[in-house]
Amino acid sequence: MIGAPMTQPKPAAPFVFDPPSRVLLGPGPSDVPARVLSALARPTVGYLDASYTALLETLQQQLRDLFRADYAETLAVTGAGTAAMEAALYNVLEVGDTVVAGVHGYFGDRLRQVAERAGAQVHVVEAPWGEPTSPAAVKAKLASLGTAKVVCVPHGETSTGVCQPIPELAEAAHAHGALMVVDTVASLGGTEFDTAGWGVDVAYTGAQKCISAPPGLSPITFSPRAMEVVRQRKTPCASWYLDLLGNLTVWSTPHKYHHTGSINLVYAMHEALNIIAEEGLAARVDRTAHTARALWAGLEALGVPLSVEPAYRLPTLTAARVPDGVDEARVRAHLMSEYGVEIAGGLGPLAGKIWRIGLMGASCSRRNVMLLLTALEEALREQGQAVATGAGAAAASAVFGED
């Protein structure tokens, strides 16, 4: 018998957490495939185990394929997408540096806030929520400043469903000596993003959106131009934890200790990226686009207008206007209580005005679109909306039937 007898009363049987069945059609997390959950649950090994460091090397190459960049400095940050956002900005910025931030929603504004906490002078180029940042306005701002250290913007704005064109912004940034930093949390792996081809210097994403891995590990990549800035900085990165040069000692040979990585989340992301490789990144992007078109047709047929112009519409996250006279929270409650279907409401100025529907990774399927449209029709009718029977599903079905 090892150890003293129990001196505490035996506790009541502990609460076993048995998550309810959900269909995740919000802005993330998306549904995690069984294969990925199974990889997640494999036994934890040491962070310098030869098997694990070999896995890190495999994962690193998978991430380069995902970002479409052969940047040497590609890794995953041990934390949420916001940790990767901080890693992106904190490693290239020093106190007093100039930043131009394109803000057209909640996450562009978060980039602004993070840049300010890094001590930068941040110049905001604003666009209304629901529209992209204007490249002309960014160019004018850069011209007025002469030079800047960073231009930053989200590619997919999760709060509005806007997809921001990047190449023109990157060109403008480079013309003024600035690095182009892009948030792809809501887009990478679900819609086209070409890090190297578009001249993006720092891009990052999350695990739990279009990759469909469990949250907590966030891919990031740095161009050679960004690395020059990182290596020539005069003051250390404001965060020890997110310091890129420290993190890179884990991800380059010989692998060294910096902090304990999220070992099981690495297993899961590797398996999620295996799934992407099997499908093919281009095929996944096509599947997402096709599925989104079907959703959009279905929503419009239900009398639910889309918020964003077609040219800037993000396929992975659709913002839809709540019809007049409809209590949006009651609709979401109906979807959740009767079908276990999660969609989201609006943030900030769009709270109460829109729904946000994610079609990300494993959640992006014909099955889920047809279920959502059917359930949504029911919820709208419950609130007295006049909707032709089966109109949404029929419209989506027609799009799915197209080649």
Place this chain on the structure above:
Amino acid sequence: MIGAPMTQPKPAAPFVFDPPSRVLLGPGPSDVPARVLSALARPTVGYLDASYTALLETLQQQLRDLFRADYAETLAVTGAGTAAMEAALYNVLEVGDTVVAGVHGYFGDRLRQVAERAGAQVHVVEAPWGEPTSPAAVKAKLASLGTAKVVCVPHGETSTGVCQPIPELAEAAHAHGALMVVDTVASLGGTEFDTAGWGVDVAYTGAQKCISAPPGLSPITFSPRAMEVVRQRKTPCASWYLDLLGNLTVWSTPHKYHHTGSINLVYAMHEALNIIAEEGLAARVDRTAHTARALWAGLEALGVPLSVEPAYRLPTLTAARVPDGVDEARVRAHLMSEYGVEIAGGLGPLAGKIWRIGLMGASCSRRNVMLLLTALEEALREQGQAVATGAGAAAASAVFGED
């Protein structure tokens, strides 16, 4: 058929990661029980799902029990133990604040570095690696400074196996108006730590040591005194991601979005803490102490001296001197290749001179101690050390036989 035909060649069958069988007796991660891995793999739900926020509330209370503090502001940081270290210091420190850091090893020095990155004026009280920080020296430093914002030190120094007495330091800190910040990454849940009783203001730990959960989620707690400092700060926390007041919006009612937490790691930690509650925290501390005494007897019987005086010896992490004439890395390679047993070498000035053997959580068992001593004896004999047959296991066995 949804989506375009595959335009990329079908990739070769992906590499399936099948982790090798390991016995984790290093400084962490420790072996994760099957029950915890099974909880980890349950389906991911949304971060505001009612089932998940109820789980957060349960976990929060479990963490208060683990810390032995009823501090309202108790939560888990989405990241490694080092992220919690940054959260601890960044939330209470502002640029120019005075810190007294007790440094007697690698992680004390990391506290110093993090405090410096936060912009603090850091005064180091050094002790040789292998000894604790002297409370008298800390008192003298505080007296010479008059006042300070923070005194910080690791409770269990993972690099040396030293257990630092805390109550006297906390008293000295409070006498000079300073907060007591303690790193319990290597100790909490394995050896006695009484956050509230000892007057600790901020304590944090990791998932993957004495809790035996997978890494990536790090508990932290703040006393009311620490919260006063947090609420009265004049400048925002240097990290948006680790900003306590932001993080608390997730962990208090009504639960709100700040960043996407590591949902599956929350499942796993909850289950790991269920296991601790079932064993009883006091019983677990006793089991660890008893198992460590057996390991220590076995090591000494093998001619492997212990590095740390008994009064300051950490039961969860034992530092043992490599005997003269023994190639320490070759011993570790033998344990790993023949038995899948992981122990660690030394860091910094102790590299090549010590082994570090963890007895943490699920890894802390009679089975593992007997296996390690038997395998270690073999490895030592392979290098020509004269060791009486079965001496280590016999000595440990005798201790295990004690009541």
